[in-house]
Amino acid sequence: MESETLLTTMHWGTYEVRAENGRLVSVEPWIGDPDPSPIGKSMLGTVQGDLRVSRPAIRRGWLEGNRSGGRGGRGGEAFVEVSWETALDIVAAELDRVRVEHGNSAIYAGSYGWASAGRFHHAQSQVHRFLNTIGGYTSSVLSYSYGAAEIILPHVLGGTDGLTGNHSTWDGIERHSELIIAFGGLPWRNAQIQGGGAARHEAAAALRNAVANGARLINVSPVRDDAPRGVETEWLALRPNSDTALMLALCHVLLSEHRHDEAFLARYCTGFEAVRAYILGETDGQPKSPAWAAALSGVAQDRIVALAREMATKRTMLMVSWSLQRADHGEQPYWAAITLAALLGQIGLPGGGLGFGYSSTNGAGRPEMGFRWPSVPQGRNQVPDFIPVARMADMLLNPGGSFDFNGAAMTYPDIRLVYWAGGNPFHHHQDLNRLVEAWQRPETIIVNEPFWTATARHADIVLPVTTPLERNDLAFSNRENLVVAMKQAIDPVGEARDDYRIFADLSTRLGTGEAFTEGRAASDWIPLLYEQARNNANAAGVEMPPFDRFWHDGHADLARQLTSQTLLGSFRADPERQRLATPSGRIELFSQTIDSFGYDDCPGHAVWREPREWLGSELASRFPLHLLSPQPADKLHSQYDHGSVSRAGKVSDRAPLWINRADAAARGIVDGAVVRVFNDRGACLAGAVLTDGLIPGVVQLPTGAWFDPSTPGQPHSLERHGNPNVLTPDRGTSRLAQSPTCNSTLVEVSRFDGAVPPVTAFDPPATVRLADVPGLAGPQPHHKEA
Ligand SMILES: Nc1nc2c(c(=O)[nH]1)N[C@H]1C(S)=C(S)[C@@H](COP(=O)(O)OP(=O)(O)OC[C@H]3O[C@@H](n4cnc5c(=O)[nH]c(N)nc54)[C@H](O)[C@@H]3O)O[C@H]1N2
Numbered sequence: 001m002e003s004e005t006l007l008t009t010m011h012w013g014t015y016e017v018r019a020e021n022g023r024l025v026s027v028e029p030w031i032g033d034p035d036p037s038p039i040g041k042s043m044l045g046t047v048q049g050d051l052r053v054s055r056p057a058i059r060r061g062w063l064e065g066n067r068s069g070g071r072g073g074r075g076g077e078a079f080v081e082v083s084w085e086t087a088l089d090i091v092a093a094e095l096d097r098v099r100v101e102h103g104n105s106a107i108y109a110g111s112y113g114w115a116s117a118g119r120f121h122h123a124q125s126q127v128h129r130f131l132n133t134i135g136g137y138t139s140s141v142l143s144y145s146y147g148a149a150e151i152i153l154p155h156v157l158g159g160t161d162g163l164t165g166n167h168s169t170w171d172g173i174e175r176h177s178e179l180i181i182a183f184g185g186l187p188w189r190n191a192q193i194q195g196g197g198a199a200r201h202e203a204a205a206a207l208r209n210a211v212a213n214g215a216r217l218i219n220v221s222p223v224r225d226d227a228p229r230g231v232e233t234e235w236l237a238l239r240p241n242s243d244t245a246l247m248l249a250l251c252h253v254l255l256s257e258h259r260h261d262e263a264f265l266a267r268y269c270t271g272f273e274a275v276r277a278y279i280l281g282e283t284d285g286q287p288k289s290p291a292w293a294a295a296l297s298g299v300a301q302d303r304i305v306a307l308a309r310e311m312a313t314k315r316t317m318l319m320v321s322w323s324l325q326r327a328d329h330g331e332q333p334y335w336a337a338i339t340l341a342a343l344l345g346q347i348g349l350p351g352g353g354l355g356f357g358y359s360s361t362n363g364a365g366r367p368e369m370g371f372r373w374p375s376v377p378q379g380r381n382q383v384p385d386f387i388p389v390a391r392m393a394d395m396l397l398n399p400g401g402s403f404d405f406n407g408a409a410m411t412y413p414d415i416r417l418v419y420w421a422g423g424n425p426f427h428h429h430q431d432l433n434r435l436v437e438a439w440q441r442p443e444t445i446i447v448n449e450p451f452w453t454a455t456a457r458h459a460d461i462v463l464p465v466t467t468p469l470e471r472n473d474l475a476f477s478n479r480e481n482l483v484v485a486m487k488q489a490i491d492p493v494g495e496a497r498d499d500y501r502i503f504a505d506l507s508t509r510l511g512t513g514e515a516f517t518e519g520r521a522a523s524d525w526i527p528l529l530y531e532q533a534r535n536n537a538n539a540a541g542v543e544m545p546p547f548d549r550f551w552h553d554g555h556a557d558l559a560r561q562l563t564s565q566t567l568l569g570s571f572r573a574d575p576e577r578q579r580l581a582t583p584s585g586r587i588e589l590f591s592q593t594i595d596s597f598g599y600d601d602c603p604g605h606a607v608w609r610e611p612r613e614w615l616g617s618e619l620a621s622r623f624p625l626h627l628l629s630p631q632p633a634d635k636l637h638s639q640y641d642h643g644s645v646s647r648a649g650k651v652s653d654r655a656p657l658w659i660n661r662a663d664a665a666a667r668g669i670v671d672g673a674v675v676r677v678f679n680d681r682g683a684c685l686a687g688a689v690l691t692d693g694l695i696p697g698v699v700q701l702p703t704g705a706w707f708d709p710s711t712p713g714q715p716h717s718l719e720r721h722g723n724p725n726v727l728t729p730d731r732g733t734s735r736l737a738q739s740p741t742c743n744s745t746l747v748e749v750s751r752f753d754g755a756v757p758p759v760t761a762f763d764p765p766a767t768v769r770l771a772d773v774p775g776l777a778g779p780q781p782h783h784k785e786a
């Protein structure tokens with residue numbers, strides 16, 4: 001094993017890794033990747049670095065009986081290292097206590113997060129399967145990525161095609177698009193990523209081809225650099241969160257100049273009359289005219305008119321990034337984009353219509369494999385309680401509280417125990433100071449983690465987990481026709497174990513061992529999953545080699561059955577027989593269903609609703625800068641923030657805050673200076689980067705800096721590393737989708753003139769050994785390994 005070169009697949013790419021004498025010595029892009037991501041390099045030095053959780057660890061106060069956290073408890077105390085036997089006994093007993101005393105709904109294990117690529121050791125599948133065998137858990141639905149879209153699109157288009165899959169493929173766009181309008185741009189950095197594993201990075205080349213074939217590309221964004229790398233692009237700058245107004249005004253021009261496609265609307269859509277009356281101002285007295293939208297968006301009135309005319313005369317593709325719906329009333333830009341595309345009448349034509357999230361990952365626009373990849377069966381959850389994922393802090397703070405969601409009146413369960421495996425809520429959640437408070441409420445928080453992330457530090461019990469390099473696994477992802485044998489390259493670091501083994505051992509203690517493992521070791525599951533994949537592939541006419549040959553070769557490159565498709569192409573061809581899964585069978589420009597919910601913040605058709613927080617709101621007099629928190633270029637979320645690639649991007653040790661030169665000059669801020677970014681919810685430090693690539697009044701601070709509060713466990717302490725989620729609001733998009741609104745945030749930025757505090761997020765937390773804690777060494781005499 002020692003000097004062999006092995007393949008491994010991560011969400012950001014496939015790499016050839018090599019270990020010597022037990023140490024990982026090189027990580028190089030897989031030779032088949034035409035445009036590899038540098039992020040893989042960050043695994044060197046970190047996978048075997050000092051931020052690994054090396055032994056099971058328990059918060060000292062929890063061991064001493066302080067179960068509710070309390071101020072300064074979670075996140076602020078030393079950890080006591082214990083043996084696996086002790087840790088597993090304690091976790092099993094605590095799960096059992098909570099389910100017996102409070103019922104399984106008192107266990108929250110939505111456990112949202114990206115974990116690692118690798119089909120078998122998928123942390124969420126494992127924790128869900130485990131908890132389902134012991135009676136279930138309160139779960140979550142939707143994603144932080146595109147929760148608002150997951151709710152609005154089924155109402156309007158009958159499903160999520162064009163969002164998460166089944167996009168119009170690049171080949172049609174390359175050949176037929178004459179005008180590509182990209183709301184939220186097409187930043188190359190995001191297309192580095194493919195959930196479940198990336199192999200060939202092709203999005204950038206596809207865009208280059210489209211433009212080389214004569215398409216004109218417009219980046220509609222507050223940020224110039226949202227343009228794709230190396231492709232000629234016009235920048236149409238607009239105020240953040242004003243896209244809906246711009247889209248409605250484009251509709252207004254089409255309608256008032258009779259450039260809309262009446263035949264398309266009549267044949268394929270329902271509810272056109274209602275939205276037409278709204279756009280023309282017949283229902284509320286306010287025409288959604290170019291002049292109206294210009295005042296809201298900052299885009300000149302005649303530019304809007306000219307753009308609408310150009311769209312009507314060209315094969316026009318609307319690409320809308322996922323970021324637009326992570327904002328207040330995030331349902332609306334999606335519904336408005338569909339309305340605009342419907343008026344243009346090109347939906348279902350190659351190179352025309354629309355799609356969501358092109359360049360948000362590497363997958364959009366690539367053909368599907370045409371069959372399903374298997375995953376670890378999760379069993380059935382007997383607990384009916386669930387929340388929309390981003391309402392997690394609300395749930396912890398308001399047990400028994402009620403809320404609306406997609407037409408239903410819901411109640412928050414009373415959570416006593418939280419189990420997280422494979423996610424980092426102190427990365428992903430909004431308003432982290434509020435989360436710090438909410439997180440003190442449960443009696444017990446258990447986290448499986450390879451690294452000392454903020455979530456691990458804020459847990460009561462941390463169980464150390466392997467990374468993919470320390471175990472065998474399989475990678476296959478929907479848009480990549482490469483299947484990779486992810487072979488173990490190094491020994492587990494410290495005492496780390498696979499999530500699977502942890503849950504198997506917990507199951508044994510809880511009497512459900514057989515139900516969880518079905519008598520299989522991890523090494524039995526991998527060929528089993530592979531054989532299922534092979535059967536599915538064969539049934540679809542795609543050949544996969546037998547497992548042994550595949551494992552020996554290290555990967556299998558599969559032929560694709562499907563090569564080309566157009567979103568809603570078959571619906572366009574035959575709307576009677578290919579009805580959409582909407583109540584009318586058509587595109588619902590007006591939805592009777594949504595209208596019947598009676599939500600003022602999401603009525604029956606696309607509307608402009610002013611965001612609660614944006615440059616047009618009163619709050620802007622105190623916090624005059626709109627903060628966008630995009631994905632980080634040099635990592636995936638918080639993963640490997642401590643790696644070399646991410647660290648090279650830090651400015652004065654912190655996350656970079658991009659700020660317009662004029663805004664910086666007005667505040668006496670110079671390039672590279674440490675700045676304080678703040679609002680009423682919180683404050684963080686960041687490193688200033690001056691640019692002309694943002695409109696004035698907008699700042700950008702990418703996500704991913706490991707949460708580094710100056711007084712851990714206490715809300716409202718200064719965050720020192722540049723984590724934007726101490727600033728973002730924890731509010732749902734609307735009563736419809738209740739999804740994240742991180743891109744609707746106002747802040748002020750000032751020079752930080754005091755002594756700059758060091759970042760401590762990359763120092764491992766204090767730990768002591770159980771035997772060294774007087775009075776605590778007692779409860780574990782019968783354990784062998786201690
Ligand atoms: N302000 C703002 N906030 C955002 C966003 C934004 O745009 N702006 N974006 C949101 C979006 S789209 C998303 S998807 C979320 C992402 O949020 P997350 O998915 O929670 O972020 P990650 O950093 O990927 O967290 C994954 C964790 O899993 C751990 N892990 C890796 N492999 C394993 C394993 O095998 N087992 C176990 N047990 N753990 C493992 C990693 O070390 C890491 O800590 O963030 C959201 N938050």
Ligand SMILES: Nc1nc2c(c(=O)[nH]1)N[C@H]1C(S)=C(S)[C@@H](COP(=O)(O)OP(=O)(O)OC[C@H]3O[C@@H](n4cnc5c(=O)[nH]c(N)nc54)[C@H](O)[C@@H]3O)O[C@H]1N2
Nearest residue numbers: 145184190193221223240241321322323360630631636637
């Ligand atoms: N390198 C890297 N790539 C990633 C990820 C990562 O962590 N790192 N995360 C992956 C994940 S989980 C997801 S869900 C996707 C997310 O993919 P997206 O949601 O598309 O990504 P963002 O980077 O949040 O946003 C893209 C751009 O939208 C612009 N934008 C923000 N608000 C507005 C607005 O109101 N109007 C307009 N017109 N533009 C706006 C911002 O300038 C931003 O640069 O990215 C994936 N790709």
Ligand SMILES: [Mo]
Nearest residue numbers: 143144145146
């Ligand atoms: Mo995401």
